[in-house]
Amino acid sequence: MIDVRTLEEVAARTWRGLEEERHGDWLLRAGGGFSGRANSVLVVGQSPGPLPDAVASVSRWYTDRGLPPRAQLPGPAGAADAAFAAAGWTRGEDVLVLTAPLPDRPAPDVPVELSPAPDDAWLAGYRYRGAALPPPARAVLTRAECPMFASVRPAPAPAPPAAVARGAVADGWLVITAVTVAEQFRRHGLARAVMAALAAAGRERGAHSCLLQVSDDNEPALALYARLGFTEHHRYHYRTAPA
Structure with a gap:
């Protein structure tokens, strides 16, 4: 392990x-x-x-x-x-920090678009801690080796996607981040769809396992990831200096 x-x-x-x-x-x-x-x-x-x-x-x-x-x-x-x-x-x-093996999974049952870079619509669809992204976000999101940006689009850009997620592979691990589903499209399997698309692309790049990170109070996400076979590997926390 x-x-x-x-x-x-x-x-x-x-x-x-x-x-x-x-x-x-x-x-x-x-x-x-x-x-x-x-x-x-x-x-x-x-x-x-x-x-x-x-x-x-x-x-x-x-x-x-x-x-x-x-x-x-x-x-x-x-x-x-x-x-x-x-x-x-x-x-x-x-x-x-949750991990799971990356076996073959059924293809998503909704069309998922994968791109090597986020467009403005993708960035609008990603709500970091419920807020719009600050200017440095695009540079941070793309500063990895061959990142992948998944989206489900109910309408063409510039309309924001219904769901987005980001993936990147390192040393056989697919790390999934930025999973966001617009409120009006929740409970339609879209988070599962973007993750399945990233998993398929990750396997093509040699990934054997998947990692994602989630706050311990995000109960809906924890329930979804448990259904997908993720288990806790470890935890981390931040400490911030006094002002």
Whole structure:
């Protein structure tokens, strides 16, 4: 079974900051403020020095870029999590990392369009935490090796799609993100359809397994992913420095 650090580093290759820098084994990422993953230090492996000093240097790195200092702490972060807590960094919600094998699945029963880049309609259809996307989003979304953007369109562009999702493959793992279904089209199987289309494309690119991330309070998504065979691999949470 793949370990937490390796899986997190695979996921990090599919959703990247616009600027990245190693800090010991940790990975500093800045992406103009769009998304936690692209704007946090991934805390895995060895710190670059004593933990209090490492926390302070992380804080300076983000402050220098005009971003709130944030850390992503996967699994049982232990001493590292305690060091951020001791410095006054507040803890956020748990995010579940779910995995599943990628067997052959039936083709989606609605037409799904796959594109190597998101158009304006796709971007309008993706509601990040329920809000419209900020300007840096397009650059973050496309900063991966051969990303795929799936959409179900009830009307031609520029009308927003009924459902969207994004996928990228790294080391045999299809990482699915940005699954969004417009409210008026929910409970019609569209999330399942865009995921099935990405799964088929991922298998063509050599993927054997699938990974996705979901907040622990998103009960509808958790129920869907359980029906699709996903199980919890580990969790992570963020810590954010005091203002």
